[in-house]
Amino acid sequence: xxxxxNWVMTQYKGYIGTGMIAGLxxxxxxxxxxxxxxxxxxxxxxxxxxxxxxLFFCPLFARIVNLFTGEEIYYRILWLVPVVPVLAYAxxxxxxxxxxxxxxxxxxxxxxxxxxxxSLVYExxxxxxxxxxxxxxxxxxxxxxxxxxxxxxxRAAFPEELIPFVRQYSxxxxxxxxxxxxxxxxxxxxxxxxxxxxxxxETLNVGRIAELAREQNCDYVVFAEGKKLSGRxxxxxxxLFDVLGGYAVYADRMSK
Amino acid sequence: MLVLxxxxxxxxxxxVPLGAGAGIAAFVDRQEKNAGFMWMAGYLxxxxxxxxxxxxxxxxxxxxxxxxxxxxxLCVLLSAAGVIVWLYRLHKRPALQxxxxxxxxxxxxxxxxxGALLLLQLFxxxxxxxxxxxxxxxxxxxxxxxxxxxxxxYLPYTGGTTSLDMRHALAPFxxxxxFLARITGLHTATVAHVALPVILIPLTYCxxxxxxxxxxxxxxxxxxxxxxxxxILILWGNYSLYxxxxxxxxxxxxxxxxxxxxxxxxxxxxxxxxGERLAENKKVEISLWLLLFCLTTFSCxxxxxxxxxxxxxxxxxxxxxxxxxxxxxxxxxxxxxxxxAAIYMGMYMIMx
Numbered sequence: 001x002x003x004x005x006n007w008v009m010t011q012y013k014g015y016i017g018t019g020m021i022a023g024l025x026x027x028x029x030x031x032x033x034x035x036x037x038x039x040x041x042x043x044x045x046x047x048x049x050x051x052x053x054x055l056f057f058c059p060l061f062a063r064i065v066n067l068f069t070g071e072e073i074y075y076r077i078l079w080l081v082p083v084v085p086v087l088a089y090a091x092x093x094x095x096x097x098x099x100x101x102x103x104x105x106x107x108x109x110x111x112x113x114x115x116x117x118x119s120l121v122y123e124x125x126x127x128x129x130x131x132x133x134x135x136x137x138x139x140x141x142x143x144x145x146x147x148x149x150x151x152x153x154x155r156a157a158f159p160e161e162l163i164p165f166v167r168q169y170s171x172x173x174x175x176x177x178x179x180x181x182x183x184x185x186x187x188x189x190x191x192x193x194x195x196x197x198x199x200x201x202e203t204l205n206v207g208r209i210a211e212l213a214r215e216q217n218c219d220y221v222v223f224a225e226g227k228k229l230s231g232r233x234x235x236x237x238x239x240l241f242d243v244l245g246g247y248a249v250y251a252d253r254m255s256k
Numbered sequence: 257m258l259v260l261x262x263x264x265x266x267x268x269x270x271x272v273p274l275g276a277g278a279g280i281a282a283f284v285d286r287q288e289k290n291a292g293f294m295w296m297a298g299y300l301x302x303x304x305x306x307x308x309x310x311x312x313x314x315x316x317x318x319x320x321x322x323x324x325x326x327x328x329x330l331c332v333l334l335s336a337a338g339v340i341v342w343l344y345r346l347h348k349r350p351a352l353q354x355x356x357x358x359x360x361x362x363x364x365x366x367x368x369x370x371g372a373l374l375l376l377q378l379f380x381x382x383x384x385x386x387x388x389x390x391x392x393x394x395x396x397x398x399x400x401x402x403x404x405x406x407x408x409x410y411l412p413y414t415g416g417t418t419s420l421d422m423r424h425a426l427a428p429f430x431x432x433x434x435f436l437a438r439i440t441g442l443h444t445a446t447v448a449h450v451a452l453p454v455i456l457i458p459l460t461y462c463x464x465x466x467x468x469x470x471x472x473x474x475x476x477x478x479x480x481x482x483x484x485x486x487x488i489l490i491l492w493g494n495y496s497l498y499x500x501x502x503x504x505x506x507x508x509x510x511x512x513x514x515x516x517x518x519x520x521x522x523x524x525x526x527x528x529x530x531g532e533r534l535a536e537n538k539k540v541e542i543s544l545w546l547l548l549f550c551l552t553t554f555s556c557x558x559x560x561x562x563x564x565x566x567x568x569x570x571x572x573x574x575x576x577x578x579x580x581x582x583x584x585x586x587x588x589x590x591x592x593x594x595x596x597a598a599i600y601m602g603m604y605m606i607m608x
Binding site for chain 1: 388389395402482495535
């Protein structure tokens with residue numbers, strides 16, 4: 001049970017980040033427990049979150065949940081704790097304790113505390129300006145539009161940065177490997193591809209790539225335009241189809 | 257063309273749920289007869305219907321077009337029925353309008369601040385893109401369904417054919433994206449990354465607004481303050497990658513985001529209404545239990561884990577409410593509301 005408790009605590013620490021918002025929430029919960037008079041509000045926004053938190057920290061509960069769902073999503077139990085409404089409610093209640101201009105000052109101060117304790121979502125490094133209304137890289141759109149044949153399957157090997165987006169845009173483009181390659185821990189399940197690894201190299205081994213691409217029925221091979229090549233794709237039956245969005249697209253002359 | 261597409265999107269994402277929700281609102285206490293309640297209720301009902309309809313069709317290997325046709329027809333029928341029921345009940349028992357005093361200047365200003373914060377979020381949802389690897393599964397599953405007219409027949413990551421993946425087939429939220437794409441003619445990627453956040457972020461705030469309106473029922477003027485704090489908490493809620501607020505702002509198109517940001521707050525709102533009736537010794541309307549039943553079904557649509565989360569919530573509420581109110585008659589409807597979770601989790605255990 002001790003190791004399970006440690007595991008639960010690791011999950012909790014990972015979820016709460018700096019712990020500032022969690023601290024505010026616990027303070028709000030205690031303050032509301034002391035001051036809230038409405039019985040229904042107490043049940044729904046004080047007792048219920050407390051029960052959920054108790055369950056979350058119970059090692060036996062964690063063990064049972066993990067048994068059925070795996071370890072990756074246990075943190076979602078914490079979604080059942082209504083942090084946003086409880087904190088917003090407590091903040092308004094605190095403001096109501098004051099009158100006149102003091103109320104405005106308290107409100108602004110509480111807003112400031114929340115802002116300083118939390119983290120603005122748009123500061124996430126995973127955000128970037130959308131390149132189009134599909135919210136997939138424009139290069140993927142251009143390449144898919146160029147190689148797609150309506151109602152027919154086309155198979156292409158893409159570099160890692162385009163892999164997650166290609167099939168979001170076009171269901172008709174198949175790939176010899178997919179997003180499995182991008183998650184290193186999934187390699188234990190046998191998700192490996194030499195072709196994928198070769199396309200990541202600084203200098204592309206043209207002969208081996210052409211051989212593998214043909215073996216895996218790829219009609220096209222796509223890679224960043226600036227990559228160094230060990231030879232010429234033309235020598236292996238491929239021809240430059242186009243250069244689109246900074247990517248060279250080579251077509252196998254021997255494919256259908 | 258684009259105007260027409262947006263019009264159809266608004267019809268199915270706003271007007272149709274409003275109509276269907278009106279039918280439910282007609283049977284609840286007068287405080288809940290407002291557009292926000294109808295929108296939330298309509299969404300819960302329609303997406304529960306979507307889940308009930310789609311899972312058997314997926315298992316049977318039906319075409320996606322069949323699902324689109326049936327669901328579109330049901331949407332129109334439920335919406336029309338909802339409006340007719342609403343008008344009939346209104347005619348029979350005219351709803352009393354709550355008398356509201358004129359809004360103060362400060363109150364208006366706070367609503368403006370909240371509106372600006374909401375608009376900012378909607379603009380950012382369109383202007384920025386968030387690179388999330390799971391989209392390669394969920395958005396692609398929608399793109400495949402719309403493009404190839406199949407459901408869970410092809411592997412999203414690579415495109416090869418596959419045996420039915422029960423884990424995802426039992427929680428087919430991506431098919432709802434594909435449905436919206438098919439009826440509007442918009443690309444599934446556009447619906448997933450742009451249209452859905454523009455619909456679901458306001459829906460989440462609508463539910464928080466409903467919660468606030470109950471918490472401050474005697475002090476309605478505090479509602480805009482509550483909403484401003486809510487918006488700040490969501491905007492600055494990215495204290496880790498895992499929070500529900502982060503999921504709302506970054507992964508709105510994934511079922512798990514809907515689970516954490518629509519299902520969970522809607523549950524708290526609905527059980528708050530149930531608690532109000534218990535506290536006042538009033539009968540809990542069947543329509544509220546029906547909404548909680550739909551909520552459980554909706555949670556199963558969002559994620560295979562959704563049914564379990566619903567069970568934890570119902571369990572926590574049951575424990576607290578039974579301890580405080582000592583109404584054992586609550587047990588039966590609570591258990592009945594959990595039936596969808598039991599059924600879909602049972603199906604998963606048997607068929608996985």
